[in-house]
Amino acid sequence: MEMEPNGSNEPSEVGVRQRRTVYFVLIGLFLLQTGLTYTVSTEAPTPASELNASAQRGEALYRKFNCTACHQFYGLGGYMGPDLTNVTTVQGKGPEYARAFILHGSGRMPMLGASEEQADDLVAFLKAVAATGTYPIRNLDLTPWGTYQEMHGDAK
Numbered sequence: 001m002e003m004e005p006n007g008s009n010e011p012s013e014v015g016v017r018q019r020r021t022v023y024f025v026l027i028g029l030f031l032l033q034t035g036l037t038y039t040v041s042t043e044a045p046t047p048a049s050e051l052n053a054s055a056q057r058g059e060a061l062y063r064k065f066n067c068t069a070c071h072q073f074y075g076l077g078g079y080m081g082p083d084l085t086n087v088t089t090v091q092g093k094g095p096e097y098a099r100a101f102i103l104h105g106s107g108r109m110p111m112l113g114a115s116e117e118q119a120d121d122l123v124a125f126l127k128a129v130a131a132t133g134t135y136p137i138r139n140l141d142l143t144p145w146g147t148y149q150e151m152h153g154d155a156k
């Protein structure tokens, strides 16, 4: 058994008090850490991607017209047409551009027979999708010391 500094096997009064202090400090820190874990920065940010009524109808239409047979979001979907994740925000494209494809098709995309209102709803849905993030993932240039040079540039 460990000898206490005072030579007896019983822990000294001072030793007990010191240990108790250490325990209380540790328990206090634990409670503080636990409290902070559950309270600080835990609120979910308001999603930029919440679907308004139009976008909700657009989502249903996206399924109805089976756009996903030919198009991807975040790289997932059919591969006949391009990824649509950011088609409404990417430079050189945009809501009007998307709307034109939806209404009229192109040489390669069939004209689906969507009405003007349906096209508006589909564009609202595509806008909501674009607000969820960027695809393809941005260029991340690694610095020699391992950090990212460019974290928040938008996809070109």
Ligand code: HEC
Binding pocket: 061, 062, 065, 066, 067, 068, 069, 070, 071, 080, 081, 082, 083, 084, 087, 093, 097, 098, 099, 101, 102, 106, 107, 108, 109, 110, 112, 114, 122
């Ligand atoms: C049969 C396959 C097919 C279906 C179904 C389809 N598309 Fe397409 N879509 C294409 C192809 C192929 C292109 C590329 C056309 C081109 O560049 O001429 C395209 C292009 C587009 C574009 C332009 C994308 C860009 O980045 O240039 C948009 C927007 C689009 N489609 C939206 C839709 C939506 C919304 C639906 C469902 C309502 C849909 N498409 C259904 C094949 C399809």
